[in-house]
Amino acid sequence: MADLTAALARRFAEKLAAAGLTDPGAAVAACLDDRLAFSRPSPHEEFLAGLVDRLGVGCVLLAPPAQPHRIILEFLAGREAPAIRPRDCETRTFFHDIPVIAEPTVEAAAAALSRRKGAYLPGVGILAHGALSPEQAFVTVSSVAFAGFVKFFADFLAASRAGTVDAAYAAAFADACRTLPPPPTVVPPLARGPFSDHETMLAAMAEAGRATVELGLVDSVFGNISYNLDGVLAISQTGAALDELPGAMDLVPLDGSSCAGLTASSELAAHAALAALDGRQAILHGHPRFAVIMSMDCEDLASCPQRERCHVDCARERYAGETPIVPGEVGCGPRGLVHTMPPALAAGGGRPGVIVCGHGVFTMGGQDFGEALAALCAIETSCRARYFAALGIPTETS
Amino acid sequence: MTPPMEHAPSHILFCDLSAGACRREPLDPGLARQAPGGRALAAVFLAARPRAAWDAPEAAVVLAPGALAGFDLPGGSFAVLAGTNPHAGGIVSVAVPGGLGRALARLGLAAVVVVGRAEAPMAVFLDADGARLMPLGPAAGQGTAAVLAAVPAHDGALAAGPAALAGSPLAGLWADGLHPVGPGGVALPLAAKNCFAVAARAMAAPAPADPAALAGAKAAMERLIAAAPALAGPCGFGHYGTAALLDLTAGRRMLPTRHFRETAFEAAGRLSAPGLFARLSPRAAGCPGCPTPCRHVAADGGVLPDGDAWSHLTALLGLADPELAVAAYAVCRQAGLFAPGAAVVLAGRAEAAGRELVPDALLPALADLVAEGAELAPPAMAVKGAALPAFDPRGAYGLALSLAVGPSGPDAWGGLCLAHELLRKPVATDRFSFAGKARAVYLGENAAAAAASLGGCPLYGLAVGLEEWALALSAARGEGVSAAALAGLGARAVFVERAINARAGLRAADDDLPARFFAEPGSSGEGIAVPPLPREDFLAARAAYYRLRGLDPDGRPTVEAAAEAAALESPWPI
Numbered sequence: 005m006a007d008l009t010a011a012l013a014r015r016f017a018e019k020l021a022a023a024g025l026t027d028p029g030a031a032v033a034a035c036l037d038d039r040l041a042f043s044r045p046s047p048h049e050e051f052l053a054g055l056v057d058r059l060g061v062g063c064v065l066l067a068p069p070a071q072p073h074r075i076i077l078e079f080l081a082g083r084e085a086p087a088i089r090p091r092d093c094e095t096r097t098f099f100h101d102i103p104v105i106a107e108p109t110v111e112a113a114a115a116a117l118s119r120r121k122g123a124y125l126p127g128v129g130i131l132a133h134g135a136l137s138p139e140q141a142f143v144t145v146s147s148v149a150f151a152g153f154v155k156f157f158a159d160f161l162a163a164s165r166a167g168t169v170d171a172a173y174a175a176a177f178a179d180a181c182r183t184l185p186p187p188p189t190v191v192p193p194l195a196r197g198p199f200s201d202h203e204t205m206l207a208a209m210a211e212a213g214r215a216t217v218e219l220g221l222v223d224s225v226f227g228n229i230s231y232n233l234d235g236v237l238a239i240s241q242t243g244a245a246l247d248e249l250p251g252a253m254d255l256v257p258l259d260g261s262s263c264a265g266l267t268a269s270s271e272l273a274a275h276a277a278l279a280a281l282d283g284r285q286a287i288l289h290g291h292p293r294f295a296v297i298m299s300m301d302c303e304d305l306a307s308c309p310q311r312e313r314c315h316v317d318c319a320r321e322r323y324a325g326e327t328p329i330v331p332g333e334v335g336c337g338p339r340g341l342v343h344t345m346p347p348a349l350a351a352g353g354g355r356p357g358v359i360v361c362g363h364g365v366f367t368m369g370g371q372d373f374g375e376a377l378a379a380l381c382a383i384e385t386s387c388r389a390r391y392f393a394a395l396g397i398p399t400e401t402s
Numbered sequence: 403m404t405p406p407m408e409h410a411p412s413h414i415l416f417c418d419l420s421a422g423a424c425r426r427e428p429l430d431p432g433l434a435r436q437a438p439g440g441r442a443l444a445a446v447f448l449a450a451r452p453r454a455a456w457d458a459p460e461a462a463v464v465l466a467p468g469a470l471a472g473f474d475l476p477g478g479s480f481a482v483l484a485g486t487n488p489h490a491g492g493i494v495s496v497a498v499p500g501g502l503g504r505a506l507a508r509l510g511l512a513a514v515v516v517v518g519r520a521e522a523p524m525a526v527f528l529d530a531d532g533a534r535l536m537p538l539g540p541a542a543g544q545g546t547a548a549v550l551a552a553v554p555a556h557d558g559a560l561a562a563g564p565a566a567l568a569g570s571p572l573a574g575l576w577a578d579g580l581h582p583v584g585p586g587g588v589a590l591p592l593a594a595k596n597c598f599a600v601a602a603r604a605m606a607a608p609a610p611a612d613p614a615a616l617a618g619a620k621a622a623m624e625r626l627i628a629a630a631p632a633l634a635g636p637c638g639f640g641h642y643g644t645a646a647l648l649d650l651t652a653g654r655r656m657l658p659t660r661h662f663r664e665t666a667f668e669a670a671g672r673l674s675a676p677g678l679f680a681r682l683s684p685r686a687a688g689c690p691g692c693p694t695p696c697r698h699v700a701a702d703g704g705v706l707p708d709g710d711a712w713s714h715l716t717a718l719l720g721l722a723d724p725e726l727a728v729a730a731y732a733v734c735r736q737a738g739l740f741a742p743g744a745a746v747v748l749a750g751r752a753e754a755a756g757r758e759l760v761p762d763a764l765l766p767a768l769a770d771l772v773a774e775g776a777e778l779a780p781p782a783m784a785v786k787g788a789a790l791p792a793f794d795p796r797g798a799y800g801l802a803l804s805l806a807v808g809p810s811g812p813d814a815w816g817g818l819c820l821a822h823e824l825l826r827k828p829v830a831t832d833r834f835s836f837a838g839k840a841r842a843v844y845l846g847e848n849a850a851a852a853a854a855s856l857g858g859c860p861l862y863g864l865a866v867g868l869e870e871w872a873l874a875l876s877a878a879r880g881e882g883v884s885a886a887a888l889a890g891l892g893a894r895a896v897f898v899e900r901a902i903n904a905r906a907g908l909r910a911a912d913d914d915l916p917a918r919f920f921a922e923p924g925s926s927g928e929g930i931a932v933p934p935l936p937r938e939d940f941l942a943a944r945a946a947y948y949r950l951r952g953l954d955p956d957g958r959p960t961v962e963a964a965a966e967a968a969a970l971e972s973p974w975p976i
Contacts, residue, residue: 037838059886062841098623105450118886134823135845139829241632243826262674263646264653267636267826270629273636336635337628
């Protein structure tokens with residue numbers, strides 16, 4: 005049992021590195037079953053063991069972030085302690101804020117993690133716990149990194165527009181930009197549609213999901229994907245990682261004749277609404293970072309009376325280039341994106357994509373996912389260029 | 403009549419039905435911090451009283467609204483009803499949906515404690531003028547609708563019916579005429595006092611210490627609920643109630659069929675909730691302020707079955723007639739019979755007789771169950787005397803453990819295993835493995851008990867976590883509370899319940915599932931193998947659960963753990 009637990013710990017430590025969230029070998033996972041096991045020997049073992057004990061959880065991950073996340077989180081922690089307060093959709097919905105742990109003690113870390121799923125310990129890394137499984141902690145680490153990234157770059161652009169960028173922020177920004185991965189440019193070829201049977205369709209969805217993750221257009225278990233085959237919508241399950249889709253997709257009749265979609269993505273209703281409005285069969289939803297950042301950039305932000313609610317209640321027609329930006333929260337609530345995104349994406353005979361403010365991008369493809377993935381990639385590349393152009397920086401590393 | 407209610411959620415109302423008198427006392431502030439309401443407070447009260455048989459006049463029945471039940475939080479209006487388990491001794495503590503919890507909280511009550519025995523069937527009615535004991539006359543024998551009609555206009559009510567009057571071990575309660583409250587037998591401790599209804603009319607909402615922070619907590623809860631497919635999604639409970647789960651249990655080959663002999667039902671496709679809803683076009687109904695109301699009322703006023711009843715009144719009986727199931731549910735509702743338990747008894751009788759129940763026999767058989775009254779033997783496919791819900795334990799091992807060790811009997815939502823083993827929340831876990839499940843059940847029980855102490859809907863454990871409950875409690879009280887502190891509250895509540903059970907003589911043998919699940923496979927197929935539950939793994943997981951819970955190998959509190967809980971004593975001997 006102990007060997008299995010150690011293997012589980014190693015698997016998630018390695019998964020963090022594979023996702024680019026830590027450098028290889030940097031993360032430490034502490035997993036408890038009958039006894040506590042670590043993914044590797046670490047000087048933090050006593051600290052992590054104390055946290056597992058104090059919190060009464062099954063797993064704690066310590067993830068020293070890879071660049072540019074380390075620069076970003078160190079800067080934000082120094083500036084915003086006792087808590088970093090991102091404004092992206094995932095943080096608003098699931099995390100509230102990211103506590104900054106004041107000192108590297110079990111007491112201080114446990115106090116932060118007794119309130120939140122994850123926290124940041126300056127000079128050390130992201131700490132996250134999972135009551136049930138290391139998977140929970142992994143999702144939290146990924147979310148903290150994503151939320152920090154979006155906040156750092158979005159706030160910098162807002163400060164730049166307001167003329168309030170100070171030297172420390174400028175230096176951190178320059179450092180972060182130097183470590184940014186290159187923008188996605190080459191979209192791999194995907195299976196050509198139309199798909200006429202379930203097996204081919206599900207394989208195509210799995211392929212497209214993997215490609216979306218590999219291009220850096222979605223993190224963690226966020227994002228979703230679907231394909232409408234003869235009135236049955238194949239859709240990723242809630243909490244499914246897009247690069248691990250086999251066995252994690254539901255077949256949901258679009259005539260509403262069964263509850264087979266009970267475990268489907270939170271955005272099933274939005275996918276179904278799109279299927280009703282738009283004849284294109286493939287839908288892809290990712291969280292490309294600069295598209296999210298640019299969706300939160302608004303020249304009226306300082307003066308708008310709705311500036312704290314623009315993610316759910318913006319009256320303006322907004323675009324990033326030619327891509328519409330709409331408000332909307334996750335899911336089916338009264339302010340859900342199900343009410344805003346589908347009509348925007350289907351408008352005018354079908355747009356390539358729509359950005360949901362502070363959240364992510366939805367794209368469609370006629371008969372397969374090639375077009376949808378290309379659109380997702382193009383929107384992100386375009387938004388990344390627009391971001392640096394808005395700063396008056398001709399290239400990212402200037 | 404007692405003096406008028408004060409508008410502060412900080413009093414206990416003691417009703418002695420033998421004396422026909424009620425009195426109100428302030429809630430001890432120290433105890434309020436340890437056990438702020440709902441399930442935790444009810445457990446502390448019962449633990450502090452001497453052991454008594456469920457039908458003894460000195461036995462207490464506690465109705466405790468959640469500590470935040472007055473505040474209009476989504477899915478936050480629940481109360482808890484707790485008393486002595488009439489089947490196994492020990493405790494039975496169950497969630498009470500609807501408006502009663504909110505009404506009691508808004509009358510300033512942290513709990514209503516009922517003792518004694520009235521000479522004739524009676525209702526307890528509470529409003530701003532105080533508490534009144536009201537004779538029900540013949541209404542208790544006429545049905546739950548007659549009981550509800552006999553009490554004054556109210557915002558929330560709990561009613562028993564003819565099954566409870568007859569002493570049936572299948573007697574359940576109905577909240578607001580909409581929500582079944584089980585398991586079977588839960589109505590008996592109240593009925594033994596000749597109390598067949600508790601109803602209340604509310605006052606205004608209490609004022610939180612930090613209104614803006616409470617609004618923020620409420621908004622956070624609403625966002626999470628909207629993002630939960632099983633609650634707000636197009637196939638979720640907000641559209642089809644928990645009957646939506648039947649397609650899932652069928653697809654996972656864990657649909658209890660023909661008295662748990664099989665786990666797949668060939669006619670399951672005819673039982674999809676959307677088909678029934680398309681024919682009946684019901685309207686949604688639910689608890690006050692619920693954004694995903696899970697009850698549905700047909701045009702004729704009939705309430706559509708919840709998931710457990712829907713599944714057991716069809717597949718468990720080998721029947722595939724949706725309209726018959728609706729009619730059977732109506733019979734149970736009127737009689738105050740807990741429908742899932744009744745179906746399990748009938749399915750057991752059909753197996754014993756060696757022939758399936760024919761459709762025409764169902765409604766008369768239910769009427770016969772009521773008539774059998776106290777003579778009726780409780781179901782065999784049960785834990786602690788309460789029938790198993792509509793999830794075959796061979797299809798989800800954490801759920802199996804949780805059904806076995808639940809202090810009040812098998813509660814599918816009690817350990818939150820349905821969330822991760824079936825509904826992928828917060829993450830998916832391997833449903834055919836006991837690895838890590840002891841801890842999962844322990845933590846899930848703690849979270850569920852904490853939420854039930856604050857007024858939380860059990861279903862909302864799929865979305866709303868202790869982080870959000872901590873935000874809400876902190877805002878209401880003006881003092882910081884962490885999620886971990888709430889988990890500790892939940893752990894203490896479950897431990898006290900276990901201590902009550904141990905005092906009543908319950909042991910590890912009572913934390914077990916029927917032998918069938920360890921000896922017979924389910925219905926494998928479609929690439930899913932459903933073997934018998936591995937007995938040794940189950941026992942190892944149960945032993946690990948006991949260690950986490952501070953229990954000895956026989957399921958009793960250890961000396962050390964009991965000493966830690968010794969401070970939990972009620973200052974109100976009555």
